[in-house]
Structures are given as C-alpha cells and as structure tokens.
Amino acid sequence: MRLTYPTALVLQALLDGHHHGFDIMDATGLPSGTVYPILRRLDAEGCVRSRWEKDGVARKEQRPPRRYYELTTGGKTIALDAKTRTQAMAEAGKRLLRPAESES
Amino acid sequence: MAHRIIRIASWLVPARLRRDWIMEWEGELAARASPLIRHALGSFVDAFWIRQRDVADLRAIDDLRHGWRQMRQHGGFAYTVVAILSLSMAASVVAFSVVSQILERPLPYPDADRVVTVWERQAATAGRNEVAPGNFMDWRARATSFAKFAAGEPWSYDYTSGDQPEVWRAVKVTDGFFETFGVRPLLGRFFLPNEFTRGNDQVVVLSARLWRSHFGADPGIIGKSLTLDATPHVVVGVAPDDFQPHLLEDVPGGVLVWGARFTVGYEARSRGNGYWQVVGRLKDGVTLAAAQAEMDAIAARVEAENPTTNKDVRTSIISIREHLVGDVRPAVALFSAAVFAVLLIACVNVTNLLLARGAARQHELAVRTALGADRRRVVAQLLVETLLLASVASLAGVVLAQAAMRSLANWGPPEVMWIDSLHIDGAALLFAALLAFGVTVVAGLVPALRLSGFGLQQPGLRTMTADVGQRRLRFGLVAVEVALALILVSGTALLLRSFVNLLNVDPGFRQQGVMVLQIFTGDRNSGAAALRGFHDRVTEKISQLPGVEAVGTARAMPFIESNVDIRGPVRLMNQPPPAPGDDMSNISLNVVTPGYFSVMGIGLVGGRLIEPRDGPDAPPVVVVSEAFANRHMRGIDPIGQRIEVRQFNRPIQAEIVGVVRALRHVRLDEAPRAEVLLPFAQNPVQSLTVVARTAVAPETLIEPAKAAIWSLDPLQTFYRTATLDELVQRTLTTRRFALIVLTGFAALALLLAAAGLYGVLSAIVSQYRREIGVRMALGAAWTDILRLIVGRGLLVSAVGVAAGLVAVLGGARLLQGFLFSVAPTDPLAIGGAAVLMLAIAAIACYIPARRAAAEDPVQALRVE
Numbered sequence: 001m002r003l004t005y006p007t008a009l010v011l012q013a014l015l016d017g018h019h020h021g022f023d024i025m026d027a028t029g030l031p032s033g034t035v036y037p038i039l040r041r042l043d044a045e046g047c048v049r050s051r052w053e054k055d056g057v058a059r060k061e062q063r064p065p066r067r068y069y070e071l072t073t074g075g076k077t078i079a080l081d082a083k084t085r086t087q088a089m090a091e092a093g094k095r096l097l098r099p100a101e102s103e104s
Numbered sequence: 105m106a107h108r109i110i111r112i113a114s115w116l117v118p119a120r121l122r123r124d125w126i127m128e129w130e131g132e133l134a135a136r137a138s139p140l141i142r143h144a145l146g147s148f149v150d151a152f153w154i155r156q157r158d159v160a161d162l163r164a165i166d167d168l169r170h171g172w173r174q175m176r177q178h179g180g181f182a183y184t185v186v187a188i189l190s191l192s193m194a195a196s197v198v199a200f201s202v203v204s205q206i207l208e209r210p211l212p213y214p215d216a217d218r219v220v221t222v223w224e225r226q227a228a229t230a231g232r233n234e235v236a237p238g239n240f241m242d243w244r245a246r247a248t249s250f251a252k253f254a255a256g257e258p259w260s261y262d263y264t265s266g267d268q269p270e271v272w273r274a275v276k277v278t279d280g281f282f283e284t285f286g287v288r289p290l291l292g293r294f295f296l297p298n299e300f301t302r303g304n305d306q307v308v309v310l311s312a313r314l315w316r317s318h319f320g321a322d323p324g325i326i327g328k329s330l331t332l333d334a335t336p337h338v339v340v341g342v343a344p345d346d347f348q349p350h351l352l353e354d355v356p357g358g359v360l361v362w363g364a365r366f367t368v369g370y371e372a373r374s375r376g377n378g379y380w381q382v383v384g385r386l387k388d389g390v391t392l393a394a395a396q397a398e399m400d401a402i403a404a405r406v407e408a409e410n411p412t413t414n415k416d417v418r419t420s421i422i423s424i425r426e427h428l429v430g431d432v433r434p435a436v437a438l439f440s441a442a443v444f445a446v447l448l449i450a451c452v453n454v455t456n457l458l459l460a461r462g463a464a465r466q467h468e469l470a471v472r473t474a475l476g477a478d479r480r481r482v483v484a485q486l487l488v489e490t491l492l493l494a495s496v497a498s499l500a501g502v503v504l505a506q507a508a509m510r511s512l513a514n515w516g517p518p519e520v521m522w523i524d525s526l527h528i529d530g531a532a533l534l535f536a537a538l539l540a541f542g543v544t545v546v547a548g549l550v551p552a553l554r555l556s557g558f559g560l561q562q563p564g565l566r567t568m569t570a571d572v573g574q575r576r577l578r579f580g581l582v583a584v585e586v587a588l589a590l591i592l593v594s595g596t597a598l599l600l601r602s603f604v605n606l607l608n609v610d611p612g613f614r615q616q617g618v619m620v621l622q623i624f625t626g627d628r629n630s631g632a633a634a635l636r637g638f639h640d641r642v643t644e645k646i647s648q649l650p651g652v653e654a655v656g657t658a659r660a661m662p663f664i665e666s667n668v669d670i671r672g673p674v675r676l677m678n679q680p681p682p683a684p685g686d687d688m689s690n691i692s693l694n695v696v697t698p699g700y701f702s703v704m705g706i707g708l709v710g711g712r713l714i715e716p717r718d719g720p721d722a723p724p725v726v727v728v729s730e731a732f733a734n735r736h737m738r739g740i741d742p743i744g745q746r747i748e749v750r751q752f753n754r755p756i757q758a759e760i761v762g763v764v765r766a767l768r769h770v771r772l773d774e775a776p777r778a779e780v781l782l783p784f785a786q787n788p789v790q791s792l793t794v795v796a797r798t799a800v801a802p803e804t805l806i807e808p809a810k811a812a813i814w815s816l817d818p819l820q821t822f823y824r825t826a827t828l829d830e831l832v833q834r835t836l837t838t839r840r841f842a843l844i845v846l847t848g849f850a851a852l853a854l855l856l857a858a859a860g861l862y863g864v865l866s867a868i869v870s871q872y873r874r875e876i877g878v879r880m881a882l883g884a885a886w887t888d889i890l891r892l893i894v895g896r897g898l899l900v901s902a903v904g905v906a907a908g909l910v911a912v913l914g915g916a917r918l919l920q921g922f923l924f925s926v927a928p929t930d931p932l933a934i935g936g937a938a939v940l941m942l943a944i945a946a947i948a949c950y951i952p953a954r955r956a957a958a959e960d961p962v963q964a965l966r967v968e
Contacts, residue, residue, distance in 0.1 A: 022132045022143065032146025037153040044157075053131075066131035 003078075006030055008086050010038045011071070011079035014048065019068050039069055047075030106133050106144035116151035118158045125154070167488035174489055175496075181461055185454050186497045188859075189547075191852060192450040193501030193539055195443045197528070198508050200535045202436055206522050207429050212346040214286040215385075218251075219424040220392060221351065222382040222399065227416040232427075234378035237371035239406060239417070243382070246402045249395035250384040254281040256351060257365055257380050258666070261308075261332035262627065262821040269814075271821040272314065272332070273358070275351070275381075276365035282309075284385045285349060291315075292326040292341030299340075300366045308337045309362040312345040334627060334819075337363070350428055350521060351381040375413035376690065376753075377671055383424070396421045412673075415689060428521050434921055435842060441918075442595070442849045445588045449856045451547040452581045452588075456860050458490065458551035459578055460867050469555055482556040490548030491540065498540040502528055505536075517838040550577070578864045579900045585860045586904025587911065589853035590941045594912045595919060596850040597933035599843050602924040606839065611832065612767035612776055613662060614705035618795055618828035619802035621809055622664055623820060626790030635788035636720070638816070642794060643699070645812040651800040656699030657784055660692065661793035662769045663831035664824055668791045669769070670751065674780060676737070677746040677757065688736055692769075692779040693751050695789050701764065703797045704828075709733075711743040711762030718783040724758035725783060731766035732778035749780055756787065771835050773924045795828070802827040842922065854941070857904075858948040865897050865949055869956040877961045886957035893956055897949030898942070905938050912937075 006028070013027040025035050042048040048069050058065040071079055110129045117125045129147050136143075156166070175182040213219055223232040224239060235243075235255065244253045256275040263270045282294040290312055299307050308330065310319075319325050329336045348358045386395055399419040407414040422430065462469070472482060506528045513524035554574065629638045639657060646655050660669050674691040682688055700706070701713045709730050718725050726747060733742045745760045766776030798805050806825045813820050869876070876889055916928035926933065 033149030036150035
C-alpha cells in the first residue's frame with residue numbers, strides 16, 4: 001500500500017478517534033480535497049469501513065445523518081505501524097536538523 | 105452556496121453512487137455551524153477521484169499520459185508512424201475539401217437548386233451545345249416549367265478609353281437573366297424591360313471586379329457613360345462580387361460586363377448555329393425531370409416544324425451546379441479512391457508497426473495483466489496510444505493539406521471551378537479529427553486485441569508457437585498492402601500510357617514556333633473590300649517584323665478558346681443526295697488564307713492548296729479536309745467536284761480543288777474535324793486569327809505584332825494572344841495534373857508496401873536468428889538462407905499481386921473515361937505494374953535476407 005504522509009496523518013486521526021470526514025480534516029489540517037480521496041482509497045483497500053450514523057442520533061440533533069469511518073483490524077495494524085514509522089522519521093528529522101539549528 | 109457546489113460536483117459522480125455521495129457531503133456540511141466554501145470545493149476533487157476510479161473517460165487521461173511518455177521514449181517509432189500517416193491524411197483532407205468546397209459548394213443564388221441550364225444536343229449524344237436564337241425563342245414561348253427563362257450571348261466590348269485598347273469579355277443577356285439567378289445588384293440596378301428594345305439597349309452592368317480594377321470602386325459610376333465598341337453605353341449597375349455564373353467555359357478571367365440583348369426578327373428563324381447559353385429557374389414544385397419531359401415534347405414539335413434545321417435536335421436540362429462541377433466529379437471520385445487506397449495502405453503499415461512494437465512490449469503488457477489490468481483496460485490503453493499518434497499525424501496532415509491546397513491554386517487544373525479558393529475550414533478540421541479516430545480504429549484495433557491477449561500463461565516469453573499466428577497476420581497485411589499498391593501503380597501506368605499516346609497524337613499541324621493573334625476587325629472595316637484591305641495591311645506589317653517567316657489567317661483557329669466554328673449545310677452538286685445517316689446539314693466552314701497552310705504546316709493530300717490566285721474575281725474554290733472527304737465523299741474523287749455550302753443562309757457554289765490533312769480543333773483526344781475551307785479573299789470575314797511562323801521564340805513577337813497592328817489602327821483590340829504550343833498545352837493540364845498526382849500516390853504506395861515488407865521480414869529474420877544459425881552450422885550455404893527468406897517475401901508479394909490483379913481487371917472499367925487509346929486492361933501497363941511491384945518487393949526482401957545470410961552462425965547461436 002502506498003503510504004504517503006497525508007495518508008499517515010489520516011490514519012493517525014482515525015486512530016485518535018476522529019470518525020467523520022470533516023473532523024478528520026480539522027484534526028489533520030488537511031483540505032477536504034485531500035482527505036476524502038484518501039478515505040476512499042483506504043476504504044477500497046479494506047483499511048477502513050464506513051457506515052451511516054444511526055437515524056436516531058441525527059434526528060435528535062435535527063440534522064441529516066453523517067457518514068462514519070472506522071479502522072478495520074488490518075487498518076489498525078497499518079495505522080499503528082505508520083505511527084511508529086512517522087515517529088521514527090520525525091526523530092531522525094529532528095536529529096538531522098539539530099546540528100543545523102545549533103550552527104545558525 | 106456550499107450546497108450548490110455539492111450539487112454541481114455530484115454530476116461527476118457515477119449515477120449509482122451519487123445519492124450516497126451527496127448525502128455524505130450534505131451530512132458533513134450540515135454538522136457545521138457555518139459551512140466553509142473551501143471545504144465544499146474539495147468535493148470536486150473527491151468527485152473526480154471517484155469518477156477516475158469508476159468511469160472510462162477519465163481513465164483515458166491516464167492512458168494519454170502513459171501514451172505520451174511512450175511516444176517520447178520511442179521517438180523513432182512515433183516519428184515513423186506519424187510520417188506514414190500524415191501524408192495520406194493530408195491527401196484525405198484535400199480530397200474532403202475538394203468535395204465540400206467545390207462539389208458541394210453553396211452557390212450564391214437563392215434556391216440555387218432550382219436554377220438550371222438548358223442546352224441543345226444531338227439525338228443519341230449527351231453533349232451540351234449552345235442554343236440557336238430561334239430555338240430559344242420557341243422554348244421560351246412554349247415552356248411552362250420555368251418561372252424565369254433567359255439567354256446570354258457571349259460577347260466582347262472594345263474599350264478604347266484606357267491606356268491601351270482592351271477587350272472586355274461580356275455576355276449580352278435577354279430579359280430575365282439576372283432574375284433567373286435571383287441576385288441583387290451591388291450598386292444601381294439591373295436592366296429594365298424597355299432596355300431590351302432597339303435604341304434603348306446602350307446600357308451595361310459592370311462586374312464588381314471591373315468596377316474595382318478600372319473605376320476605383322467609385323459609387324458615382326452609376327449613370328456615367330462609357331464608350332464601348334465606339335458607342336456610348338450608360339452604366340446602370342454593378343453586379344455582386346460572387347456573381348459569376350460561369351456559363352462560358354472559354355472565358356479566362358470571367359465575364360467583366362453584361363449588356364442588354366434585344367432580339368430581332370430574323371433571329372426567330374436562326375436555328376442552325378447555336379451560340380446562346382440558356383438558363384431557367386424552375387417553378388416551385390416542378391422537378392428537373394418534369395421540366396425535361398416538357399422540353400423533350402417541345403423539341404419534338406420544333407423539329408417537326410423545322411425538319412431541315414432541327415433534325416435530331418434535342419434538349420438537355422442540367423442543374424447549374426452539375427453544369428459547373430459535374431465534369432469534375434469523376435476525377436474527384438478517382439482522386440478520392442486513390443487517396444483512400446493510400447490511406448488504407450498507411451493504416452495497414454501502421455498496424456504492422458504496432459504489431460512489431462507490441463512484440464517488443466509483450467513483457468510490459470504481461471506485467472500489466474499480471475497486476476490485474478483486465479483485457480478491456482489494456483485494449484483501451486493501446487488504442488489511446490494509437491489515437492495519440494494518429495492525432496499528431498492528423499495535425500501534421502492539416503498543415504500539409506493547407507500547403508497542398510495553396511499550391512493547387514497555382515498548378516492545379518484551371519478549368520476546375522473555385523480551385524483557387526480551397527482552404528482549411530471548420531469542416532475540414534472536423535474531418536481531420538474524425539479521420540484520426542477512424543485511423544485509430546482501423547490501424548489500432550487488431551494490434552490492441554491481439555496484444556492484449558498475452559496473458560499470464562506466457563509472460564512475454566519468446567516461444568515459436570506464440571508467433572505463428574502473429575506472423576501469418578503480418579504477412580497477410582503485407583499482401584493487402586501489395587495488392588492495394590498494385591492497383592494504384594496499374595492505374596498510374598494506364599494514365600501514363602494514355603498521356604504518352606495523347607502527346608503522340610498528330611494534331612495535323614506543327615505546334616512549335618507559331619504566334620497567334622485573335623482579332624475582330626469589323627468595327628472600322630465594313631464591307632468586303634475594307635475587310636480585305638485591312639487584312640492585307642495587317643499581313644504585310646506582321647511579315648515585316650524581324651523573326652517572322654510566314655503569316656496566315658483563319659477564322660476557326662485550332663485550340664483557341666473561342667474557336668469560331670461556323671457551320672452550315674453542304675451539298676455535292678453533281679452527286680446523288682447523300683445516303684441516310686450521312687448528315688451534311690451541319691458542316692464546319694472555315695475561312696483561311698494561303699499562308700495559313702504553310703504557317704501551320706498542314707499537309708496536302710491531293711489536288712492543290714488555296715493559292716494567292718484564288719482572288720475575289722477568280723472562280724470560287726474550296727479545299728476540304730481529309731476527314732470530310734472520308735466521311736462524306738466515300739468512293740468519289742473530291743478533286744474537281746462542285747459543292748454548295750450555305751453560310752449564314754447565303755449559298756456559295758465552288759469547286760473542290762484540294763484535300764488537306766484534317767486538324768484537331770479543340771482537343772487532342774477528339775476526332776479530326778471534317779471541314780470545308782474557303783479562301784478569305786473570296787469570302788472576307790471579320791473574325792480573324794492571324795498566325796505567324798517565327799524563327800525566334802514566338803512569345804517574344806506578340807508585343808511587337810500588337811504594336812505593328814496599332815500602327816495601322818490604334819483602336820484595334822486583341823481578343824486573345826498566345827503561342828500555338830501554349831494553346832495545345834492548355835488542353836493537357838488536367839491530364840498532366842491527374843498523372844502527377846496519381847504518380848505521387850502510386851510512388852507513396854510502393855514505398856509503403858516495400859517498407860511493410862521490409863519491416864516484417866526484418867522482424868522475422870531477427871526472430872529466427874537462432875534457426876538460421878543452426879541451419880548454417882549444419883552446412884546450409886548462405887545462398888540457401890537468402891533463397892529461403894527472399895522466397896518467403898516474394899511468395900507473400902505474389903499473393904498480393906495476384907489479388908491486386910483481380911481487383912484491377914475487375915475495376916478497370918471505372919478508369920475508362922480517363923484513358924485515351926489504351927484498353928483499361930492493357931497488358932503492357934498492368935503487366936509492367938506487376939513486374940515493377942515484384943521488383944521492388946524483391947529489393948525489400950533482399951536487404952534483410954542478405955543481412956541474415958551474412959550472419960556469423962556462432963553469433964546467431966549465441967543470441968539469448
């Protein structure tokens with residue numbers, strides 16, 4: 001699977017409990033035009049599963065139902081894996097940047 | 105606003121997913137207190153993404169990107185395909201433009217399909233003969249099919265108020281002429297009914313071209329008086345720019361002036377000689393066939409009333425469009441067929457190239473299939489790649505076509521109407537685009553289907569069995585190419601033989617080194633004595649020009665556009681009346697001077713020529729052409745016979761003193777003319793063509809000759825000046841043009857077929873290097889290898905040639921109309937074409953075969 005940086009962010013957001021498209025956008029800071037295609041791709045690859053909100057919830061709040069995304073078991077593994085990898089990368093990046101920062 | 109954006113973006117989403125998709129986005133937007141437009145705009149990206157995954161159209165963009173990369177990576181292949189296709193596509197675009205801009209050109213007349221031309225014709229012929237005034241008047245009085253019916257008489261006005269005396273080509277028209285076409289004047293008006301009466305007819309309508317070239321487009325021209333033919337004429341109007349009815353095929357540069365023609369009494373009885381051109385506008389609801397039926401009946405009644413003059417005179421009604429472009433239609437059909445053949449050959453060639461290239465791409469395609477691309481996806485990808493190549497070729501073709509059409513204006517056949525206005529228009533662009541799609545399907549579908557068939561079972565493996573079908577297909581395609589090329593080469597060979605035959609036709613005169621001046625001398629020389637005197641002075645002046653060897657004069661000048669062919673009934677006085685079927689009622693009567701024979705080099709068959717002693721007071725004599733003697737005096741010795749000819753209804757009785765070689769008068773491919781030649785001195789006429797044999801290039805003497813005649817009469821105009829060779833060559837332009845074009849196509853076809861053969865054999869040779877190596881290692885001589893490969897190539901070519909021959913012999917009759925003295929199945933031309941085809945094929949086979957045979961067997965075995 002192609003794991004781009006935005007994909008990793010979306011996976012992270014899902015792991016952190018954000019389940020709606022717009023919530024994921026808020027959590028990651030990515031625009032809707034990036035988040036949605038990623039969700040569709042993850043869906044097609046079996047990493048996430050989507051379902052509609054229970055009618056009752058929406059009716060209680062007097063709004064239309066929202067689509068609800070959650071990680072599958074496989075998706076969770078990939079997300080956790082991605083998290084470790086991005087963290088490792090972030091560490092490596094920090095180590096690389098530090099000498100440069102001290103020089104300036 | 106945000107909701108509207110969602111609605112618009114949703115159009116991109118495939119219908120089966122659309123409802124859910126909209127709900128999802130609406131749901132998210134609704135969950136926000138203030139939905140951001142920026143968020144909503146992202147829905148477009150989402151919708152695009154979904155479409156790209158689900159619908160083929162956006163996937164094609166991907167294929168296009170892939171194709172573009174392929175094209176850039178394999179530049180040589182792409183250039184070859186584009187080069188092969190662009191030439192034939194350019195030819196196709198030109199052919200299409202000729203059809204749409206010439207054959208189907210909208211005419212500038214309202215309801216142009218109701219405008220017709222009406223002609224006389226002899227029974228059992230399909231000719232378009234000009235109409236005698238008497239017949240026109242009868243037709244107009246009796247026909248009910250026409251809303252308008254009018255005639256024009258070819259005319260010319262001498263205009264002597266400019267820098268030099270000029271001849272303005274004109275048509276004198278009867279009442280209703282402009283109304284028949286339904287055009288409006290650009291300026292002023294057309295003629296009024298009372299202007300078609302004696303004394304009131306000194307009025308003219310100028311063409312827009314003349315108005316611009318001579319009068320600076322001055323609107324004040326209306327009402328001004330011009331001196332034409334030494335008489336003042338009032339300009340009443342200017343005709344619109346596009347009003348050129350082109351009735352007169354012999355007017356170079358078009359009609360400059362229209363005059364008013366009133367009819368006089370005797371013309372009602374003038375029926376023998378047709379010199380009017382008749383047009384009509386069909387009444388609403390009257391079909392051309394119905395009008396023709398009515399005219400047939402009228403012609404039959406007129407014939408019954410005038411049995412001598414109108415024997416076998418029929419009519420033909422031809423729509424104005426057919427009159428203008430009908431003659432070109434068969435040539436365009438031939439041209440289009442040749443273009444189509446070349447295009448087909450090019451497509452086959454590209455198919456072959458794609459197959460060859462596909463063989464090299466088997467690996468890539470197998471991998472794609474392995475990765476889950478279904479067959480349709482692979483076919484689509486391959487077709488998009490071909491489409492990309494075809495589109496580039498089509499674009500290049502449009503550019504080439506534009507250049508070709510520009511050069512057609514200069515060296516194309518001038519008698520093809522509007523040939524100088526051909527250009528790339530919207531329709532041509534659309535055609536070029538469609539052509540790209542058509543070529544993609546024709547050339548690309550078979551390779552795409554075949555190549556997409558390589559599955560996982562043979563992931564790009566080079567097995568012998570996988571190639572058999574492919575090799576057969578490629579050989580089959582080469583055979584098709586050879587067959588098509590043979591058809592083109594045979595056709596060209598037939599045209600070439602016709603052209604050579606035509607050039608070898610003896611026109612009956614020597615055409616080199618003759619200067620021609622056509623003049624009308626009646627205006628200031630009325631009466632026999634004045635005409636004779638002026639003629640003698642002109643002859644003397646021209647003879648004195650340095651470089652002139654001999655001077656003569658004729659009324660009917662061979663090959664000049666306006667061949668003044670006056671005809672009349674002829675009777676042999678001391679012979680029984682002619683047998684039925686021997687029609688002597690309409691014989692060409694020429695008037696010539698003794699010098700005419702020597703200038704033109706006309707051979708004497710028997711008796712003597714017209715000589716200076718045949719003066720006005722000497723006994724009347726005539727000379728007849730050999731064709732006349734053979735057709736009308738079979739079994740009679742013409743010399744010494746008495747003959748009566750009627751010219752303009754005036755009888756002339758004379759003795760036949762000689763028989764001369766018959767001349768071809770209009771075209772080399774028509775029969776020599778049967779004519780009676782009268783001495784000018786005994787029958788002076790106003791229409792003269794002076795011919796001079798020159799020791800120097802004849803065109804250099806034209807201006808001195810004009811100056812010499814102006815020294816006699818400064819107002820004399822020249823209707824046409826030329827060299828005789830130029831006049832003869834003019835009649836060959838169309839055939840020469842057809843020959844050049846077809847030769848080009850045939851050469852291209854030969855080249856493409858040879859390239860196809862070469863390509864397939866090369867591919868096979870490299871595929872079979874191993875086998876060849878084994879054979880050679882086992883002791884095969886290199887000649888054996890050569891024979892094997894050349895033999896296989898020639899076998900395929902022979903199959904193609906055989907198929908081509910069947911097609912040529914079957915379709916040869918279609919060429920009949922373009923041939924001259926050559927049977928459409930001429931064995932020399934067709935056999936020669938077959939031999940040439942096979943020879944070229946042999947060369948194309950020899951090169952790869954030679955390479956294979958020269959191979960070191962050790963190297964060959966080491967491959968792979």
